[in-house]
Structure formats: C-alpha cells, structure tokens
Amino acid sequence: MHTDFQLIAEPLIRRVFPFIDRITRSDEGRGAVHLKWLLLDTLVTLAWEPSGPPWMNLKLRDGKLHDVRLPRMEFDPILVSQDMRTEIEVLELLKLLEHKIGGGQSLEVI
Numbered sequence: 001m002h003t004d005f006q007l008i009a010e011p012l013i014r015r016v017f018p019f020i021d022r023i024t025r026s027d028e029g030r031g032a033v034h035l036k037w038l039l040l041d042t043l044v045t046l047a048w049e050p051s052g053p054p055w056m057n058l059k060l061r062d063g064k065l066h067d068v069r070l071p072r073m074e075f076d077p078i079l080v081s082q083d084m085r086t087e088i089e090v091l092e093l094l095k096l097l098e099h100k101i102g103g104g105q106s107l108e109v110i
Contacts, residue, residue, distance in 0.1 A: 002086075005048040012087065013094065014076075016095070027036075033047070034046070040067070040100070044056060045058075053073070053089045054089050054090050054093060056069075056093050058067075068097070070092055
C-alpha cells in the first residue's frame with residue numbers, strides 16, 4: 001500500500017516553490033496521479049505511477065513539451081521505505097527544475 005502521492009509531493013513543491021498558488025490533481029487510472037501547477041510561463045506536471053519513479057512533463061508557452069526523468073536510483077529496501085524513495089525522487093526532480101530556473105537557464109534545455 002502506497003501513501004497518497006499528493007501527501008508526499010505537495011509539501012515538497014510548496015517548500016521549493018513557495019509562491020505557487022494552486023496545485024491541481026488528476027487521477028489517471030491504474031493508481032497514477034498527476035499534480036499540475038503553473039511556474040512562470042510553464043505548465044509543470046509532476047506524475048507518479050505505482051510501477052515506477054516520478055517524472056515531470058513541462059509544457060512551455062509555445063506549446064513544446066519536455067519530458068524530465070531522473071536516472072535510475074538504487075535504494076536499499078531495508079533502509080529506505082517506498083515513501084522515502086518517492087520523497088527523495090520528487091525532491092531531486094524539483095531541485096533540477098529549481099536549478100534550471102534559478103540559474104537563469106531556459107527551461108527548454110532540460
């Protein structure tokens with residue numbers, strides 16, 4: 001049994017991007033959850049499925065889509081629970097996004 005993805009991810013999103021007003025949720029079937037918010041001129045979708053790690057999709061103002069995935073991360077299942085793993089992976093994705101924005105780099109280079 002997994003903890004609801006939104007309960008793990010939303011506090012992390014708000015910690016990294018405290019100025020985000022609204023985060024919307026959509027349940028996509030098979031347990032998949034998508035959390036969406038607007039960041040500058042980019043629609044960010046943070047997605048999670050029970051069968052794999054979380055990932056992001058960025059839709060830029062010009063309509064271009066960019067898929068952002070982390071390299072495979074290995075965790076000892078004895079030391080790191082599934083919830084902790086999800087939290088670590090979400091935080092890594094958010095830090096990657098923050099770095100690209102904070103560094104003044106275009107989101108298109110992700």
